[in-house]
Amino acid sequence: MTNSPALECLRDLDMSMYEECTRLGNGDPYTRHYRWCETLAGQEYARAKAWGCGVRKGEYEAVSPCGYLDLPQSLLEPVLVKWAVGNGWGVRYDTELVSFKDGPADEAGRGIVATVVDRISGLEYAIRTKYLFGADGGRSTVAKILELPFTSIPGGGFAYNVLFRADLTHVMHHREGNLHLTLRLEKDYPFVGVLRQVKPWTEWMLVVFPKGPHAPNPKRSFEEWKEICVDLIGDSSADVEIVDVSGWAINETSADVLSKGNAFCLGDAVHRHPPTLGLGSNTCIQDAFNLAWKLAMVEQKLAHPSLLSTYNTERQPIAAQLVTESNNILRYDLQLWAAMGVLPYGASEEDIKKNIAGLSANTKESRERRKAIREGARLMNMELHALGLAMGQRYESSAVYTADEAEPFKPHPLEVENAQEHYEPCTYPGRRLPHVWLGKKVPGPLVSTLDVAGKGRFALFTSTGGGAWTVAAAGVKKELGVDIKVVNVGRGLEWEDTYLDWLEKCGVEEDGCVLVRPDYLVAWRAQESGDETERLVKVMRSVLGLAGRPSGLEQSSTNGIRE
Numbered sequence: 001m002t003n004s005p006a007l008e009c010l011r012d013l014d015m016s017m018y019e020e021c022t023r024l025g026n027g028d029p030y031t032r033h034y035r036w037c038e039t040l041a042g043q044e045y046a047r048a049k050a051w052g053c054g055v056r057k058g059e060y061e062a063v064s065p066c067g068y069l070d071l072p073q074s075l076l077e078p079v080l081v082k083w084a085v086g087n088g089w090g091v092r093y094d095t096e097l098v099s100f101k102d103g104p105a106d107e108a109g110r111g112i113v114a115t116v117v118d119r120i121s122g123l124e125y126a127i128r129t130k131y132l133f134g135a136d137g138g139r140s141t142v143a144k145i146l147e148l149p150f151t152s153i154p155g156g157g158f159a160y161n162v163l164f165r166a167d168l169t170h171v172m173h174h175r176e177g178n179l180h181l182t183l184r185l186e187k188d189y190p191f192v193g194v195l196r197q198v199k200p201w202t203e204w205m206l207v208v209f210p211k212g213p214h215a216p217n218p219k220r221s222f223e224e225w226k227e228i229c230v231d232l233i234g235d236s237s238a239d240v241e242i243v244d245v246s247g248w249a250i251n252e253t254s255a256d257v258l259s260k261g262n263a264f265c266l267g268d269a270v271h272r273h274p275p276t277l278g279l280g281s282n283t284c285i286q287d288a289f290n291l292a293w294k295l296a297m298v299e300q301k302l303a304h305p306s307l308l309s310t311y312n313t314e315r316q317p318i319a320a321q322l323v324t325e326s327n328n329i330l331r332y333d334l335q336l337w338a339a340m341g342v343l344p345y346g347a348s349e350e351d352i353k354k355n356i357a358g359l360s361a362n363t364k365e366s367r368e369r370r371k372a373i374r375e376g377a378r379l380m381n382m383e384l385h386a387l388g389l390a391m392g393q394r395y396e397s398s399a400v401y402t403a404d405e406a407e408p409f410k411p412h413p414l415e416v417e418n419a420q421e422h423y424e425p426c427t428y429p430g431r432r433l434p435h436v437w438l439g440k441k442v443p444g445p446l447v448s449t450l451d452v453a454g455k456g457r458f459a460l461f462t463s464t465g466g467g468a469w470t471v472a473a474a475g476v477k478k479e480l481g482v483d484i485k486v487v488n489v490g491r492g493l494e495w496e497d498t499y500l501d502w503l504e505k506c507g508v509e510e511d512g513c514v515l516v517r518p519d520y521l522v523a524w525r526a527q528e529s530g531d532e533t534e535r536l537v538k539v540m541r542s543v544l545g546l547a548g549r550p551s552g553l554e555q556s557s558t559n560g561i562r563e
Contacts, residue, residue, distance in 0.1 A: 001031070001051060001178075001278035002076065003390045005432075007066035008520065009289040012454040017083050018066075024079070025071035026178070028053050030200045033177030034384050036340065036377070039234025040180055040195055041171045045340060045359070046377045050177070050384035063391060063425055064435050065448040070178050072198055073281060094119045097141050100132060102261065112262060131295065132263040135284060138251065140269035148265065149256040151320070156250030156274070156327070158217055162206040162225050163198070163243040171235060172201045182232040183342050185356050190215035190345050192337060193232050206232065207275065209250070209330075211345035220245075250274050250330070254323040258312045264291060271319035273326035276333070277383050279390070283322055287315050293456060293518035294399070297544060302482050304545035310397040318393050325420065329383045336376030339369060385421050392423040394430040399517070401524035401539045402429045427507040433459075433520045434505040438489060439498040446498060452487050453516045458523070458540075463490040463503065465511030465529065472532035476540050484515075484540075515539065 002025065011018040028051075035047040051068040052060035060067065085091055098115045105111035110128045117124045134142025143150075178197040189211075196205040206229055210217045220228075222242040229240045251272035258270050267284030291311045297303035337343050341355040358366050392415060396402075405428070412424035425434035433453055437446040453459035462469045466488070473484040488494045489502045490510065497503060506514055511529040515536070516522055524539045526532075541547045 001282075002069045002071040003279070003282045004060070004064035004066045004068065005391055006282040006285040007069060008064060008450055009285050011066060011450070012289075012520075014083060017079060020079055021071055021076065022069065024075045025069035026197075026200060027051075027067055027069055029176045030197065031068065031070045031178045033175075033179075034380065035175065035177050035180045036336075037180060037182060038185060039182055039232055040168065040175070041234035044175070045183065046373060047177070048377055048380055048384055050179070052385070052387075056385050056387070059422075060387060062435075063387070063423060065450060070197070074198075076281070092116075092118075097136070098124065100142075100145060100263075105130075130262060133291075134263065134265040134269045135267045135288075136269055138248075138268045138272045140265060142263065143255065143265050143269050146260050146263055146265070148258070148260070148270065150253055151256055152251075152253040153327070155213070156252055157210050157213060159210070159248055159250055159274075160206075160208040161244075161246050161248065162208065162229065163203075163245075164206065164226070164229050165203050165241045165243060166229070166233065166238050167202045168204070168233065168235075168238065169201045171233065171238075183337075183340055184232060185341055186352065187231070188345065188347050188352055189228075190217065192342055193228070195232060204229075211343055215345040219247075252323055252327045254320040255316070258287075258316050258319070259308070262308075264308075264311060266291070270316075271323050273323045274330050275326075276329035277322070277326045277386055277389070279322050279326065282390070283319060287311075287319075289519050290315055296456060296518075297482075302480065302544065304549055306545040307399060310399040313397040314395040314399070322389075325382075325386075325389060329380075332376070332379050332382065336373065336380070339372040339376050382420050387421060388415060388418070388423040389420045390423075391432060392419060393432075394428070395521055396430055398545065399523065399543050400430040400521070401515075401542050404524065404526065404535075405429065425505055427505070427514045427522050427525050429522050429524055431522055433461075433514070433516045433522060434501075436501040436505060437498055438495040438502070440496060441492075447495075449487075449502070450520060452495070453485070454518055454520055456518050458482065458484045458518060459487055459516040460484050460536075461487045461489060461502075461506065461514040461516065462512070463488065463497075463506070463510040464493065465509075466513055468511075468529050468532045469513045469536070472536040475533035476537055479537055480540055480544070480546070482540060482544070484536075517543070 007018065010021055031051050032049065032053045033047045034050045036045045037043060081091060095116050096119055098117055100112055100114035103111055103113050106128065108130065110130045112129050112132050114127045114129060114132060115124060116127060132142065134140050136142055180195040182193045182195055191208045191210050194207040196207055198205055225245060226240050226242050230236060230238050253272040255265065255270035258265050266287040268280060271283060294307045294311060298305050298307060347355065358369060394409060409428045414422040414424055427434065433449060436449045438449060439446050460469055460473055470486045473486050476482055476484055489497050508514060508525050509528045512527045513525065514522060515524040523543050526535060
């Protein structure tokens, strides 16, 4: 699942690319349900609305112009590569990083020397670079060479992904959804299988989780996997073609440090977890979005290189939290599986019959069991509607200015009640810019606040009485060289507050302002006008790491992997 914040990053990069992603991906109704069933075509035990469907639909639509999208990496990555190549990037296929080391920088500041090998010809050669980014997955070579410290909790076990093709259109009518947990109580497999839709309804992934450390977990042939897939589908006539099988360790591992010097790690290289919550590639995209504008500012000599250290400060806690919460969801799954009678493995034939009969029996024990199943299914909203976990982060670093805040951040009551599920937009520094639909005096398509912000620039939102902030932005441009886009929202101004949402969500007076970083995070806000240029220059110096340092071309750059 590609979530709203990740899609917002792609939307910021290129609207046409974002629109291509929405054409390739699938939303409602293909992602509407998470189901617990005997087999895909067989008896259904429970289902839950997921990914912004159901009663939460309006809540999702209110906080982002992007809805959740089932967009597998196999579809997303070719789009990203096409865009990169079309915009001047070189891509070297069949090329493996062997090692890298720090050395004296050349005139361009390139002090990292990476040794790579062409896996087709065997040719080994060196690449000299100023920066190195390790987005090289769960067995990251870059993280190993950097000797990044990790916190890891062992004992997750080993799982399999089985990719297969089968046209199951006839099975899916009235069973729409992209995740189907097949309990197979009648068979008592040594694993629990989740059938995950890849392409409706012709391509699928069977994700196999072992039933504990003592359950047998052998390697199987394609033919054996085919028999299992047909059985879990529950239709013996299903024509199944196994495409690929891959094994993976169930990880609970996150890096304590994401970067050293000019080498940075992103994505699974520094946060490794099961697919529960579906936040792997989403987090990687947002890692890159956080880092990209900072690098751009440093390379343009508009920010001090110390700004790059805030990548670790801001993203590491989020990565660590994601790893914990993803594994917590798997632990919730285990509780629900136990209530449904899936665990433990190794039941006798008599126990299997008793277990199945107990699901519908009119006894106190069965009623308690059904209650536990209902409560467990509701608890899965922590995964299926984790809107707060996706959007409610708050950055705390030197790239966020909170000195003008009258009091510490206070989360909304809904977030206090359940921060994982709920998110209430606000402009407290370090939080996301609220999504609000804006219009023009002449009627036309509405535009999100996110679409007038971003694009590699700072944005300054103000309203009636905030005209002096335009002068202040020009003052920043003159003194620091940094371009700030001023966005005037209000009656008679450049942008109309169409639904009267901005004044409700902006958190400042009409003559105040909200400063937004290029990655949509609020950097600072002023409750009202006064000393506009002096204050804005001071804040921008602080955010860009220039406080107490010379700005512009006078600043020096630093390099070095080991610090």
